Amino acid sequence: MDTILILKPNADKQLTIRLASGTYARLPIRTHIVTKDDTMSDIVKRYAESHLVEGDLLFISERIVAITQGRAFPITDIKPSLLAKLLVKFVHKSPYGIGLGSPWTMELAIREAGATRILLGAFMAAVTKPFGIQGVFYKVVGKNINAIDGPCDYTLPPYNTYAKLGPAEPNNVAKNLKSELHHDVVIIDANDLGVAVLGKSSKDISDDFCKNVFKDNPLGQSIEQTPLCIVRYMST
Numbered sequence: 001m002d003t004i005l006i007l008k009p010n011a012d013k014q015l016t017i018r019l020a021s022g023t024y025a026r027l028p029i030r031t032h033i034v035t036k037d038d039t040m041s042d043i044v045k046r047y048a049e050s051h052l053v054e055g056d057l058l059f060i061s062e063r064i065v066a067i068t069q070g071r072a073f074p075i076t077d078i079k080p081s082l083l084a085k086l087l088v089k090f091v092h093k094s095p096y097g098i099g100l101g102s103p104w105t106m107e108l109a110i111r112e113a114g115a116t117r118i119l120l121g122a123f124m125a126a127v128t129k130p131f132g133i134q135g136v137f138y139k140v141v142g143k144n145i146n147a148i149d150g151p152c153d154y155t156l157p158p159y160n161t162y163a164k165l166g167p168a169e170p171n172n173v174a175k176n177l178k179s180e181l182h183h184d185v186v187i188i189d190a191n192d193l194g195v196a197v198l199g200k201s202s203k204d205i206s207d208d209f210c211k212n213v214f215k216d217n218p219l220g221q222s223i224e225q226t227p228l229c230i231v232r233y234m235s236t
Helices: 040-047 062-068 082-090 103-113 115-131 136-141 170-181 207-213
Strands: 016-019 022-030 057-061 072-074 162-164 184-191 194-200 228-235
Touching: 016 207, 040 057, 040 062, 040 170, 040 228, 057 062, 057 170, 062 072, 062 162, 062 170, 062 184, 062 194, 082 103, 082 115, 103 115, 103 162, 115 136, 170 184, 170 194, 194 207
Parallel strands: 057 184
Antiparallel strands: 016 022, 022 228, 057 228, 072 162, 184 194
16 A cells, blocks of 8 residues: 555654644645646545544645646746736745745736736735735735745755646535545645635634644645645544
């Protein structure tokens, strides 16, 4: 059987975390390098299904959901517009990911949300910035463009030369996977700056719980190759 349940944490991460509601294990699961030829149904059944027990939740990195949907593109196939080249000059560059800080990812954002909404978001962000209000651009634009990311040196090849959109209809993806696995599913975008919950199989799953149980980004950001994670309640 080629499924590997990693009972040790990724480098510099902890296997368990203590929350107010109890102690939880975060069990990272290694997969092959996922491509657009894979399906999420096949991936979770192949690698996670046999390890799930009653009460477990399956957390999935949004990156592989987007990849299986064909929403990751070689940057050589993306031709940035003049607007993308202009707007990227005003984007704050983070050490934890490209985000919209490249002409390729900005071009994907424009295509996904439309130039009008991007420009409106940029205008509103500029107006509110002197008041210390953050995140206005992403709230105005919507479309999960905060999940757009681009090529980084530490990203697993071949995706170190790709730019990708966020997953399409992540709530529906999570619900469909739950119907097959009979376990709740959460689709997240986690990095060392924070956690965004993009999709859930049930509205009863608290966003705050998801963010807290993943706040130290146990799946890592680089070569771990563990895009699936079983979250299991251990004790009070």
